[in-house]
Amino acid sequence: MTKLTNRSYTYYFLLPAGIIYFVFFLLPTIMSFFFSMTWWTLTDWKFIGLENFITFLTEPSLNIGFKNTLIYAIVTCSLKVILGLLLGVFLSQKLKTIGFVRSMVFFPTLLSTIAVGMAFAMMMHPTQGLINTALKIVGITGPDWLGDTTIALLSVALVDVWKGVGMATVIFIAGIMSIPEDYYEALAIDGGNSFHKFWNIIVPLSRPAMNSVIILAFIGGLRSFDLVWAMTKGGPGFSTDLIASIIYKQYQGGFYGLSTAGNVILFIVVSALAFPLYAFLNKKEVDL
């Protein structure tokens, strides 16, 4: 009789995936550590040590990227978690129109980020834009959403939330739907109200879903580039520049070494935050 052994599943099957992954992802990632320490023109390079990193950390137009990227990731992530959870609870009800509403919330996820960014940049126009025109009707003078350096980054983050909250919502719906009915029955017998239902059942028991949303949204926020590029190109000034958009600007300027240093920094920032977060959330999940 033929026995199933490890040899029945040859590692040769990994070769095509492995080669593509290595050549087009892993190799560039490894090489980035070297090239980040060079002055580089693609054909020629000169080793300059940590100079690129020092430039990145001391130049105000470059190191603003750290602060902005962190703010952007935290704002988009927390809003997506909170709104996604509330929408998820709301949309898990058995309403007649639920299919329609769910589709409305989810559809932006499938749209082009650039198209969404351009349309919203228009609606956020300070005098003619749709949003401020609507605010004027109720007597509020809307701010210059994308022109004011203090709020431009938050405006872009809000659009990111608009586009991404549908994804968070469907993950939460999946989590909430998997909670067994027994818990609600037990709560009803004990005389709990809807707040108890939300706080003592839904929030703790949809924890795996929440962890997924946190991880996905946070990493996505840290790596974000295209929405900012479509809406503000990093401006006004450098007030909405993220690490990823600085990488692009340096690349455009022909500073390949500096751009790659930005890449390494983004790599370090993302790993230093995402891996521990991942471990922390997974540990908590076991406790439950």
Add this chain to the structure above:
Amino acid sequence: MSETQIAVKAEAPFRTKHTRKRKTVRKLFSEILAIILSLIIFGVPFYFVIVNASKDTKESSLLNMDLPSSFQLVENIQSVMAAQNGMIVRAFFNSMMITGFSIAILILVGAMAGYVLQRRTSKMSPFFNFLILAGLIIPPAIVPTIWVLDGIGLFKTMPGIILVEVALNLPFTILLYKGFMATLPKELDEAALIDGCGRMRLFFSIILPLLKPVSATVIVLTAVGVYNDFVNPLYFFPGAENATLQLTLYNFSSMYNTQWNLLFTNILLISIPPLILFIFFNKKIVAGMTAGAVK
């Protein structure tokens, strides 16, 4: 204590009737609220884009929500198609080729890898799992990737951008296949091998067809992701001949003079493929995205 219980019991029929009525009212209220909110937050932007895509340039520059005085959508579509010597047609061809080939390669290569990684456990397994996780988290290194592509003569070429898209989407695809493989019993492989089926035939004629549901998920997710991708073509597929649909959006906006009606028409046009996909595969998309995310 018991007295209050009795009191509650006596009141019960009246209360349920009362609460039921209140419940229907509340339910109706939430239904209306849901529709109104979703229309304002998610519907108004769509309406705004469609209305302004139907106006002439002068009217659309006012950027308001008024209905167009003359319905110009067809003329606008013609102008968008003709812009930059029919760039959008070439871009459509490029986008479809990139998306199609990425999907085909991802399914074949990803299924093979997911299959072996789920079935075979060894000392190497944690290492492979780490590679998958790293691929999901680490941002790709831009200029070194260009350097690699340039070195093997694939920079600015269709195969180059396709292989980059495949490499970046592989970790998630393998994760999906690995997860689904766990639901297929190992006895299946055993039976096939006993019947004299080779390792190649086992995978290609038995396992791969059984992976159809998850392949459908991969198709839909990759289609949306690669089609909407702006960043990778921007870096790895530059050049006038190489435009993708996302780049056509920049045809009508310049610093000083933007033809809003054409821009909105363009947005409308390139949103049609995802819309069609959404109408037909709504459930599949949602299921796939959540399955991958929740694991």
